[in-house]
Amino acid sequence: MKDFISVSPLKVLEKSSRKSLGPGNLGVLIARAGVGKTACLIHIAFDRIFRQEKLVHISLEEGPEKVTSYYNVMYYDLVKALNIADESEIRLLIDRNRMILAYLKQSFETERLRISLKNLAENLEFRPDTLIVDGLDFERAERTLFEGFKDIAKEFDAEVWFSALSHRHITEVNERGIPHPCQQFDDLFSIIIELKPGTSGVFLNLLKDHDNPAIVDNGVRLDPNTFLALS
Amino acid sequence: MVNDINKLRNIGISAHIDSGKTTLTERILFYTKRIFAIHEVKGKDGVGATMDSMELERERGITIASAATHCEWKGYRINIIDTPGHVDFTIEVERALRVMDGAILILCAVGGVQSQSITVDRQMNRYKVPRIAFINKCDRSGADPYKVVEQLRRKLNHNAVLMQIPIGLEDKFSGVVDLVSMKALYFEGVNGEEVRTGEIPAEILEQAQAQREELLDAASMFSDDLMEAILEDRVSDDLICQAVREGTLSRKLTPVFIGSAYKNVGVQLVLDAVNQYLPAPDEVENMSLDLGQDEKEVSLKTDPEMPVVALAFKLEVTPYGQLTYLRIYQGSIGKGDNLIITRTRRKLKVGRLVRMHAGQMEDLTRAYAGDIVALFGVDCNSGDTFTDGRLHYSMSSMFVPEPVISLAINPKDHKAQNNMSRALNRFVKEDPTFRSHVDQESGETIVSGMGELHLDVYVERMRREFSAEVETGNPQVAYREAITRRISFDYIHKKQTGGSGQYGRVAGFMEPSDEGVYEFVSQVKGGVIPTEFLPAVDKGFQSCLTKGQALGFPVLGMRVTVNDGQSHSVDSSERAFRQAAIGAFRQAYMKxxxxxxxxxxxxxxxxxxxxxxxxxxxxxxxxGLITSSTEDGTFTIVEAEVPLAEMFGYATVLRSLTQGKAEFTMEFSRYAKVPESIAKELKSSAEKRSKGEKKS
Incomplete structure (x- = not known):
């Protein structure tokens, strides 16, 4: 799946100081409603899976059926966009390397996640390289929650990607240029990316790059239909 | 008799096994005066509940086959379709869901929403069935209807809202508070037939007011009038009921009723709710396929004047002959009318037209769109569509999964043999997921179905209903074969020694088909294979699919393209080309x-x-390949794909692993390639079998 990796939204990290988020670290995609946060997160998931890595998708809003159907839709768009003829092996790769953990109706606690990850490792030898967390309400989340995730990222040697919902009417940013709703916790995140719609596509901009204070012009333009990087 | 379609309800009663649906049905029939005494499931009186028409069901205290019954309540006619709750009988549930317009989802106040309730609810969603919920067994120790409402919201994702609250619980459960009228209701008399209205007990008044606020909040989402009335403090019972009805019909609201069918509490209010909140037949859209227009989907109108479209959804054998349960979607059916079965195009005359009440019947002269009736003496299959011949429609086919497990059955004596074949003939017609055939090599009768319990029940029904004593073999998994690459063939079948000759040449290629079904494609040009022989070529290939050459399993998913051939003016025949196709298959298959x-x-x-x-x-x-794990309250639901061959005896293993606290359901998903090691095992056991057969 070299074809995909060359158009993955994670291309935005090619210009970052470490070229990736890295194990033990947290990363977040910030965007307004309807811009395509979940689509981008799923592309990040595909990026990791196609590199033969294990992934856990943590859904805090939807049940596994909806998450799976979202992956399926994105996957078939991808197959079409990249003109992949024989996709049965890739399908199998996704099924084998992805695990969905859903937490319905506020049943999520980092301790429960820790137990599930331990159970996956001990009983299935499934040790994720990446965790994707979709549907977390950053406005209600407390700092301790992200600290819990950070501990999990370190304990399981995995990188953790989140999506965060921003609002059109809240424009203030903190002194480091990080917008709502991440301005309270930006020190806990190693990578912060903003997803913004524009006239010629959707743009991914790197707002935080590990400890690197000098972020260069790093924007990646995505096709608004497929969310794949345009050259 | 009322014939107003607005006052007709076709409802199902669906739930987890043992949540009391048969008891509820029994009480409904009692209060609607269809029966005059109450018998219990597993009753001490040895009579059993009326809806459990089969002896086996009476013995087990569960409902296996759906039966339709009719009753009237406060000027409304209600057809009740009782449905089984066990997942192994999915086809029965799905067939019942297909013909019902609304449903009562029964939940146990102690057990709450269990995994099989989830399966049934998922099926109801698939058929877009609006429902009301009834939390039964509030008299039992540990009953907590509030917890069950919460589970309805969390586990089944229902926008559930309590329409009543209990007065007392467990052994103190004595009645309910109706949150619409804000009255306490008690059920008195020997069988709870007298409903007494009273004031709400002071100790629960505050709670009732709070719950009513919750009800108003939920209902007002479906009615601007109610919302305005709330703001202006002029809420009426009618406005609330109208809003709840809107919400229920749109399947965005589930009104929840509570009671204890066994203790005769709350059942009449469920009947009121059926009238008030569930849809009339003309409020539900039913689609059919127009076979004359390439299966274009067409909407049916619940209009008795239009051409007839009806669906046979259930067959039952009775002492008087075959009884066919029919839902009339459009037009009307009268005694003496001519009908046509779409599948076979066979014509039949309506003899006896009856309305059923589980075991008893009422003769009718005519029945109209929307109704559920039964015909006597009609030879058809379950799922057949009936028309009056003016339309070539078929009701959209129900999802019928392929059987995944089979069992050899042998009759114990000659009498059992005859009875067994009568039973099998009946079951195959009743249930499309149940199949039967005779294995040509062993001469044994093989039955196939959807799970161990599915087949067990049919074997027991054979014994009980048909007096067919049979011995069963070990369950066998339905393995299949499929080719993985495209291979060309070119085969000449020639026999020109003595007598009339045979000659046919078939050339082309076989390849895997994505759709998983057999396809025959002819690209023959210039008449090298005469057109009249092409069907014989097709048949020749098809005849090979029943037994693949790898291990003798049926072959799935193959496309055969014939693009060349040769014929002989005298010696070519259908037989010769059929043989040529068989030869071509054998030539190419293993390659x-x-x-x-x-x-x-x-x-x-x-x-x-x-x-x-x-x-x-x-x-x-x-x-198994685990695909997800969902945390929901204190429960975790693990979903996985597991080969059927590994699932035998899993129920016992799971019970011991979890101290009996876990449950599992399974349904067929797909066919997948077996790992090499298993393929080797299968091969060696096939070889052993074949050696054994040769020796004997």
């Missing part, structure tokens, strides 16, 4: 690298969260 496929089941295990690790491990040991 096309066939693999063995096994049925993969979608398995869902629900257990308290502390057993997540044990459940994961037990599935992993069964070659």
């Amino acid at each position: 096309a690298k066939p693999v063995i496929l096994e049925p993969i089941m979608k398995v869902s295990v629900e257990s308290p969260s502390e057993y997540q690790g044990s459940v994961l491990s037990s599935i992993n040991q069964r070659r």
